[in-house]
Amino acid sequence: MTIFKRGAGNARIVAAHAVLIAYTCVALFPVLFIVMNSLKSRRAIFAAPLALPGPGTFDPVGYTTVLGGGAFGTYFANSLIVTLASLAGILAFGSMAAFALAEYRFGLNTLTGLYLMLGIMIPIRLGTIGILELMVGTHLVNTLFALILVYIASGLPIAVFVLTEFMRTISDDLKNAGRIDGLSEYQIYFSLVLPLVRPALSTVAVFTMIPIWNDLWFPLILAPGDATKTITLGAQQFIGQYVTDWNAVLAALSLSVVPVIVLYLLFSKNLIRGITSGAVK
Amino acid sequence: MTPSAAPRRRPRLHIAVFLAPAVIVYTAVMIVPLAETLRLSFFAGGPTHPAFAGLTNFRLLFLDDRWAPQFWNALRNNVYFFVIQMLQNPIGIALAALLALPRLRGGAFYRTAIFVPTLLSFVIVGFGWKLILSPLWGVAPTLLKLVGLGALFAPYLGRESSALTTLACISVWQYVGVPMMLCYAALISIPDEIIDAAEVDGVVGIEQFFRVKLPLIWPTIGMISILTFVGNFNAFDLVYVTQGALAGPNYSTDIFGTFLYRTFFGYQLQLGDPNMGATIATLMFLIILAGVCLYLFAVQRRISRYQF
Numbered sequence: 001m002t003i004f005k006r007g008a009g010n011a012r013i014v015a016a017h018a019v020l021i022a023y024t025c026v027a028l029f030p031v032l033f034i035v036m037n038s039l040k041s042r043r044a045i046f047a048a049p050l051a052l053p054g055p056g057t058f059d060p061v062g063y064t065t066v067l068g069g070g071a072f073g074t075y076f077a078n079s080l081i082v083t084l085a086s087l088a089g090i091l092a093f094g095s096m097a098a099f100a101l102a103e104y105r106f107g108l109n110t111l112t113g114l115y116l117m118l119g120i121m122i123p124i125r126l127g128t129i130g131i132l133e134l135m136v137g138t139h140l141v142n143t144l145f146a147l148i149l150v151y152i153a154s155g156l157p158i159a160v161f162v163l164t165e166f167m168r169t170i171s172d173d174l175k176n177a178g179r180i181d182g183l184s185e186y187q188i189y190f191s192l193v194l195p196l197v198r199p200a201l202s203t204v205a206v207f208t209m210i211p212i213w214n215d216l217w218f219p220l221i222l223a224p225g226d227a228t229k230t231i232t233l234g235a236q237q238f239i240g241q242y243v244t245d246w247n248a249v250l251a252a253l254s255l256s257v258v259p260v261i262v263l264y265l266l267f268s269k270n271l272i273r274g275i276t277s278g279a280v281k
Numbered sequence: 282m283t284p285s286a287a288p289r290r291r292p293r294l295h296i297a298v299f300l301a302p303a304v305i306v307y308t309a310v311m312i313v314p315l316a317e318t319l320r321l322s323f324f325a326g327g328p329t330h331p332a333f334a335g336l337t338n339f340r341l342l343f344l345d346d347r348w349a350p351q352f353w354n355a356l357r358n359n360v361y362f363f364v365i366q367m368l369q370n371p372i373g374i375a376l377a378a379l380l381a382l383p384r385l386r387g388g389a390f391y392r393t394a395i396f397v398p399t400l401l402s403f404v405i406v407g408f409g410w411k412l413i414l415s416p417l418w419g420v421a422p423t424l425l426k427l428v429g430l431g432a433l434f435a436p437y438l439g440r441e442s443s444a445l446t447t448l449a450c451i452s453v454w455q456y457v458g459v460p461m462m463l464c465y466a467a468l469i470s471i472p473d474e475i476i477d478a479a480e481v482d483g484v485v486g487i488e489q490f491f492r493v494k495l496p497l498i499w500p501t502i503g504m505i506s507i508l509t510f511v512g513n514f515n516a517f518d519l520v521y522v523t524q525g526a527l528a529g530p531n532y533s534t535d536i537f538g539t540f541l542y543r544t545f546f547g548y549q550l551q552l553g554d555p556n557m558g559a560t561i562a563t564l565m566f567l568i569i570l571a572g573v574c575l576y577l578f579a580v581q582r583r584i585s586r587y588q589f
Binding site for chain 2: 012013016017019020023024026027028030031033034046049050089092093094096097099100101104106112115116119120121122123124125126127128129130131133134149150152153154156157160184185186189210213214215216217221232235236239249253256257260261264265268271272275276
């Protein structure tokens with residue numbers, strides 16, 4: 001009986017693996033396809049698009065074109081600056097506001113919370129026309145700062161929501177012990193509460209970072225200048241310019257995948273724990 | 282919202298200090314511009330000669346021959362896009378259920394791999410799929426022939442009848458990672474006692490999934506669906522990247538995002554019109570508001586939440 005049961009269980013696990021491997025192939029194929037072909041010579045790309053790069057067909061010419069062109073490094077740096085600065089702003093401002101909402105009882109608590117979380121349901125793009133007016137009025141068009149401000153504002157609602165839920169689960173005893181030891185409210189926030197919500201902070205970081213790095217809309221509208229282009233916009237326009245230079249286009253796309261995957265792996269360690277511990281329920 | 286209150290003696294300036302940066306940035310960059318956009322929809326004449334126009338812009342959009350066909354087309358396409366996009370939920374839940382099987386090894390690898398498309402920008406996704414589906418390059422026909430379905434191939438992105446469906450499917454492919462990840466997290470946080478109790482009652486396997494686990498993760502699925510609804514109404518990137526701002530062929534993939542972009546900034550021969558752009562944004566706002574309210578009052582109330 002037990003042997004039979006275990007056999008059935010194993011069959012189920014094997015079937016599960018088969019389905020998951022099949023879906024993993026579907027998920028990864030287009031990405032691998034681009035990366036693979038970016039490493040081949042032009043002729044090989046067209047002759048055998050599905051073949052792996054081999055000794056006869058390997059050719060990094062795309063990468064030398066892209067990296068030699070100069071502009072790509074700038075775009076790359078712009079994207080990195082915008083994403084990291086926005087993340088820092090969202091996590092800092094969001095956790096501060098969440099701490100105030102979770103920790104203190106004051107008259108406008110519920111209302112402030114609702115006001116800040118309203119933005120989860122309203123995409124910031126709807127305000128684009130007003131945002132462009134604002135940025136033109138303050139001479140921030142074609143600056144990275146404009147993008148950073150917009151992304152902080154758009155990321156705050158979900159950050160405040162997740163972090164407030166999370167901070168409510170932290171025991172009062174700990175904080176009160178800190179108070180008795182003479183810690184100020186700022187010290188309690190910074191040295192007691194922040195370290196404890198680290199899983200939630202990385203969850204928020206993962207989910208807010210992806211749309212910022214990948215956004216095309218605001219860079220296109222607020223910062224299309226050459227000095228402030230992000231890599232997503234740069235790659236998009238690169239495709240238009242070099243439409244016949246397949247090596248360069250494929251290399252540019254492959255390069256733009258790398259940082260977001262690195263950032264994801266960096267933050268994702270605590271991802272599942274952050275989600276399960278009440279953050280998004 | 283009942284935070285436990287320890288007795289406070291000091292003046293509570295720190296509450297304001299904690300809240301100020303978030304409230305200021307959020308108000309100045311999100312709420313005020315949004316209100317300004319709503320206001321502009323009642324005006325005409327652009328930024329130079331603003332004149333109050335009442336509901337004229339809305340009437341133009343609904344009824345005028347120049348605007349109405351485009352507007353209704355974008356609305357129809359957007360709704361269709363959302364419906365197809367919802368396919369991500371069953372697929373994501375199924376993958377999450379497999380990943381949550383006890384004794385399954387390599388779960389972290391599968392999770393990361395399946396989440397990779399979600400990390401990618403539309404530029405990469407759009408261009409990659411365009412290449413794969415390109416009839417000139419022949420990757421998709423070769424692959425389809427390999428599994429004996431060669432006859433099914435058509436230039437999916439180039440035909441009016443199939444372009445929008447193809448884009449929606451690409452979007453499903455990209456975003457399956459989100460329901461997979463969140464449902465997986467919800468599934469593994471179901472307490473063991475509940476599962477044990479089900480097993481004692483003889484509810485196991487598939488039946489256990491549908492009768493015990495699935496009802497417990499409905500709130501997660503509801504939340505994913507409403508966020509997808511909101512997200513789809515500002516979808517722009519995928520259509521812009523694969524089909525351009527004109528959302529070809531023949532506007533068959535035009536959704537609100539591309540319609541707003543063309544109207545506000547102008548495209549080719551058409552001049553930009555901030556007031557009509559604001560009107561479209563206002564209508565998107567109202568549609569999203571209606572959808573969210575419908576969800577909150579009609580759907581969410583019927584979903585039972587369980588606290589463990």
